[in-house]
Amino acid sequence: MKRGLLAVNAFLNTEKFLSVYRFLQDAAARRKMKLDIVRTDALCTPFDVLPDGMGDVEFVIFWDKDVVAARRLELAGLRVFNSARTIGICDSKIETAMCLRGKVEMPSTIFAPKTFDTVGYADRAFVESAAKTLGMPMVVKEACGSFGWEVWLARTLEEANAVIDKMGAREFLMQKFVAESAGRDVRVNVVGGEVVSAMYRFNDNDFRSNITIGGKTEPYRLSAEQRRAALAASDAVGADFCGVDLLLGKDGPLVCEVNSNPNFKSSLDCTGVNMADNIIEYIEGRI
Numbered sequence: 001m002k003r004g005l006l007a008v009n010a011f012l013n014t015e016k017f018l019s020v021y022r023f024l025q026d027a028a029a030r031r032k033m034k035l036d037i038v039r040t041d042a043l044c045t046p047f048d049v050l051p052d053g054m055g056d057v058e059f060v061i062f063w064d065k066d067v068v069a070a071r072r073l074e075l076a077g078l079r080v081f082n083s084a085r086t087i088g089i090c091d092s093k094i095e096t097a098m099c100l101r102g103k104v105e106m107p108s109t110i111f112a113p114k115t116f117d118t119v120g121y122a123d124r125a126f127v128e129s130a131a132k133t134l135g136m137p138m139v140v141k142e143a144c145g146s147f148g149w150e151v152w153l154a155r156t157l158e159e160a161n162a163v164i165d166k167m168g169a170r171e172f173l174m175q176k177f178v179a180e181s182a183g184r185d186v187r188v189n190v191v192g193g194e195v196v197s198a199m200y201r202f203n204d205n206d207f208r209s210n211i212t213i214g215g216k217t218e219p220y221r222l223s224a225e226q227r228r229a230a231l232a233a234s235d236a237v238g239a240d241f242c243g244v245d246l247l248l249g250k251d252g253p254l255v256c257e258v259n260s261n262p263n264f265k266s267s268l269d270c271t272g273v274n275m276a277d278n279i280i281e282y283i284e285g286r287i
């Protein structure tokens with residue numbers, strides 16, 4: 001029996017996460033594979049000492065954004081799905097924008113320069129300049145965020161600055177607001193370079209269509225152009241599996257972000273496709 005590890009964040013214990021782990025473990029069991037959960041805090045040993053019980057591990061499904069923990073498993077010679085590199089690119093929306101540049105269409109994106117907690121952003125000329133380039137309202141996002149929680153729409157410079165004040169020294173970006181897609185986008189799940197499911201997400205009360213914020217879902221039939229965009233994004237970040245968010249631009253799809261560990265429970269509820277099965281079959285074909 002092939003044995004793999006499911007690496008999960010040590011501190012995220014809500015049902016939202018636990019249910020995805022169960023889907024993956026059940027899918028593995030259906031393929032006669034054993035998938036043992038390892039928490040990221042169990043990986044905190046010196047880099048040249050792997051924790052006990054990992055001798056016969058043939059693969060790791062890494063269901064977290066802890067790039068260091070993923071990398072330490074790769075350094076130990078394990079095949080990690082997704083790779084630490086892919087997780088790092090997807091975790092930062094700034095890295096994603098740089099990686100996808102020239103390969104797919106994205107909303108115009110401007111990064112904020114680095115600052116420090118004790119220093120802040122005393123000079124906001126770069127915000128004013130970005131607002132001029134992108135137009136108002138503009139979207140302000142933390143580089144590393146999830147569930148729409150760290151994404152804001154700033155209607156004025158004052159609103160933008162108020163959001164920026166709250167972010168401390170966390171990295172962020174400013175982005176052109178795709179008004180025609182407000183409250184609507186498409187989540188495309190890709191495994192091994194193939195689309196496995198797609199769902200339309202919409203919210204009449206918020207420009208963010210994330211389900212956690214109240215977005216509703218419907219199964220969705222992708223256009224050829226949307227399919228191409230999602231596959232090109234997945235390929236560019238080197239994903240084994242991912243969830244690509246596509247905005248519905250008036251001139252065609254715009255890639256919003258790529259999730260390296262998409263919460264596929266809502267896609268399953270919406271489309272009936274259990275992405276866990278696709279992921280396990282894909283990995284089986286590669287080990």
Ligand SMILES: Nc1ncnc2c1ncn2[C@@H]1O[C@H](COP(=O)(O)OP(=O)(O)O)[C@@H](O)[C@H]1O
Binds near residue numbers: 139147149177182207
């Ligand atoms: N530039 C934009 N224009 C219009 N809507 C956007 C834009 N960026 C994000 N959104 C909306 O906000 C949601 C959350 O943004 P996203 O970048 O996917 O962050 P998260 O990682 O928190 O999901 C998107 O699903 C989309 O509905």
Ligand SMILES: [Mg+2]
Binds near residue numbers: 245257
């Ligand atoms: Mg998203």
